[in-house]
Each structure stands twice: as structure tokens, then as C-alpha cells.
Amino acid sequence: MTTTKLKVLITRPQEKGRVLAQKLTQLGICASHQPLFSYRALADQYEIRQTLTLSPNPILIFVSVAAVNYAHESYPLQHWQHARVIAVGAATEKALQQYGMDNVICPQEHNSEGMLALPELADVNGRQIIIVRGNGGRELMAQTLRERGAKVNYLESYQRIWLSLPRDIPQQWQAKPINCMVITSNALLERIVELLAPLDEFWQKTCLYVVASERIAAKAKALGLQRVVNARGADDQAITGTLINLMTQITEAEND
Structure with a gap:
């Protein structure tokens, strides 16, 4: 009813x-x-491979399901070398697992603050970190990780296209x-x-x-x-x- x-x-x-x-x-x-809005792929295979080359053995942080899907579409995730993988929430974690990424870390609080509270991001001095996201967004994650001594790069795998x-x-x-x-x-x-x-x-x-x-x-x-x-x-x-x-x-x- x-x-x-x-x-x-x-x-x-x-x-x-x-x-x-x-x-x-x-x-x-x-x-x-x-x-x-709709989505459109932003980063191509060359850009992704270049980012991965400049950030060897990185911690990968995925901030949405769309970030995962469009990153994989441009360059399959099984080819991404990494130290560990962090997902913002359960849906993003599931998307990563579907593409073969195991041992994904997911915070209890599904936002930047929750990820920053993870023990895996407490001591990151000198570590390479890639934040995979859409175009634009909050700067809190990158700013805080840089304050902790990490070398942070963005990989913007998609962009939002606002509908008329x-x-x-x-x-x-x-x-x-x-x-x-x-x-x-x-x-x-x-x-x-x-x-x-x-x-x-x-x-x-x-x-x-x-x-x-x-x-x-x-x-x-x-x-x-x-x-x-x-x-x-x-x-x-x-x-x-x-x-x-x-x-x-x-x-x-x-x-x-």
C-alpha cells in the first residue's frame, strides 16, 4: 500500500x-x-599511468562509486600498483571489490573526517597518496594529509555535467x-x-x-x-x- x-x-x-x-x-x-547531472570521463589512460608513475606504491583513496567506475573504465584497476586502498563508504568498497581490489579499508563514518580518523592514515609522513575523485570537491582530505607530511596528488576520473x-x-x-x-x-x-x-x-x-x-x-x-x-x-x-x-x-x- x-x-x-x-x-x-x-x-x-x-x-x-x-x-x-x-x-x-x-x-x-x-x-x-x-x-x-550526468557524468563524463575526465582522466584518460595516459594521465592515470603518469600519475601512478609519479606516485610510486601509493595509498589510493576513492571518494565515490563514480570515481571507481570511471577510473576503471579509463585504466583497469588490476593494473594499478598500490600499497593499500581506502574507500569512503560501503558502496565504494563494493565497487572496488567488483574490479578485483581486495583488502579495501572503509571507515565507520563515511566522509572525509571518517577517513582521516583511520589508523592507516595517522602516520603518513613521506607517503605517496592519490585521491581519486570527480572534478572539484572538498579540500579537507588533501590539506590534512599534507599537514601530516604526505605527498598528495588528485586524480579526477570524471566530471559532473549539470543537466538543463x-x-x-x-x-x-x-x-x-x-x-x-x-x-x-x-x-x-x-x-x-x-x-x-x-x-x-x-x-x-x-x-x-x-x-x-x-x-x-x-x-x-x-x-x-x-x-x-x-x-x-x-x-x-x-x-x-x-x-x-x-x-x-x-x-x-x-x-x-
């Missing part, structure tokens, strides 16, 4: 967003998928009517606020925003969004669990 009280918009790109929306629908949560959407997309969402959005990065948050501008009372005070971390939650509130829920993770399990809890709360409130 589908609840009419929670209508969720998933903004993740491509297949990842479609699969999550499908899972939620199967669980009785009305979900729509509207990707806001109709100017009336907020009205289309409200007509569905969308009353909950899933936002898994600051980049997505900023794009959504840009699309919704100027924020009316519904988007500012009524719509729920399920976000992936405290950092995104704080930024959402600073941008004027009032009903923000931290799922404490960007993986499907964290998002799904949070939405199920919200749906349960709505049902219980109706029955009171």
Missing part, C-alpha cells in the same frame, strides 16, 4: 537514482527520479506534489536551491529535505531550509531507513 503523505524526489544521477526510487516504491513510498531543466521545474515538482527531497551532496543542495529560487514558503518551511551528513544539513539550514533530516549516510540503506522512519512517524501521527 502506498502512502499519499510522503512523495519523495530522488536527485541522484542515472542508474543509481533510478534504482533507489524503485526500491522506495517497492517499500510503499511514492518516489520520483529527476537527475540533476525546464524553468518551471519547481512548479512541476509541486504539482506531483513532491514534499520530500533526497540530497546527498553539497553540490546537489546548491543546485536545488538555485532551481527553487526564490524560495517560497512551501519549499522553505513545508518540504522535507533528507540529507546525507551533518555538513550538508548545516548548509541546508544556512540556506533557509527549515525541515532538514540527517540520514547519516549517502548509501541506499541509510536513505531508505530514514525515509521508512519518517513514513512511520507520519502514520503514527495520523492514528493519534
Whole structure:
């Protein structure tokens, strides 16, 4: 049975967003998928091999599933020489394992702070580290590791391509009517606020925003969004669990 009280918009790109929306629908949560960006490969085989040559026997840090997939597409991961491999979260770890990388290290807290707290990154003075990511992003990881004495290079395996959407997309969402959005990065948050501008009372005070971390939650509130829920993770399990809890709360409130 589908609840009419929670209508969720998933903004993740491509297949990842479609699969999550499908899972939620199967669980009785009305979900729509509207990707806001797509991916395009950025680093080619030559660039990857050159980076690996300049950073012999490195610690490899992968910050997303997309970073893994596009890196492997350009230069198969089984050819990457490395000392150890660190993944930001469980989904990224699984992607690495699918391409034959074993003994992947994964922090309990799935973000830069969680990775920096790993004992494997505590004593990195003089070590070579390659951070595999998309174009742009947070600088905390590289900055902190350099302060610890590491030699850090970025390998940007893909870039985000923001999609062109109709100017009336907020009205289309409200007509569905969308009353909950899933936002898994600051980049997505900023794009959504840009699309919704100027924020009316519904988007500012009524719509729920399920976000992936405290950092995104704080930024959402600073941008004027009032009903923000931290799922404490960007993986499907964290998002799904949070939405199920919200749906349960709505049902219980109706029955009171």
C-alpha cells in the first residue's frame, strides 16, 4: 500500500537514482527520479599511468562509486600498483571489490573526517597518496594529509555535467506534489536551491529535505531550509531507513 503523505524526489544521477526510487516504491513510498547531472570521463589512460608513475606504491583513496567506475573504465584497476586502498563508504568498497581490489579499508563514518580518523592514515609522513575523485570537491582530505607530511596528488576520473531543466521545474515538482527531497551532496543542495529560487514558503518551511551528513544539513539550514533530516549516510540503506522512519512517524501521527 502506498502512502499519499510522503512523495519523495530522488536527485541522484542515472542508474543509481533510478534504482533507489524503485526500491522506495517497492517499500510503499511514492518516489520520483529527476537527475540533476550526468557524468563524463575526465582522466584518460595516459594521465592515470603518469600519475601512478609519479606516485610510486601509493595509498589510493576513492571518494565515490563514480570515481571507481570511471577510473576503471579509463585504466583497469588490476593494473594499478598500490600499497593499500581506502574507500569512503560501503558502496565504494563494493565497487572496488567488483574490479578485483581486495583488502579495501572503509571507515565507520563515511566522509572525509571518517577517513582521516583511520589508523592507516595517522602516520603518513613521506607517503605517496592519490585521491581519486570527480572534478572539484572538498579540500579537507588533501590539506590534512599534507599537514601530516604526505605527498598528495588528485586524480579526477570524471566530471559532473549539470543537466538543463525546464524553468518551471519547481512548479512541476509541486504539482506531483513532491514534499520530500533526497540530497546527498553539497553540490546537489546548491543546485536545488538555485532551481527553487526564490524560495517560497512551501519549499522553505513545508518540504522535507533528507540529507546525507551533518555538513550538508548545516548548509541546508544556512540556506533557509527549515525541515532538514540527517540520514547519516549517502548509501541506499541509510536513505531508505530514514525515509521508512519518517513514513512511520507520519502514520503514527495520523492514528493519534
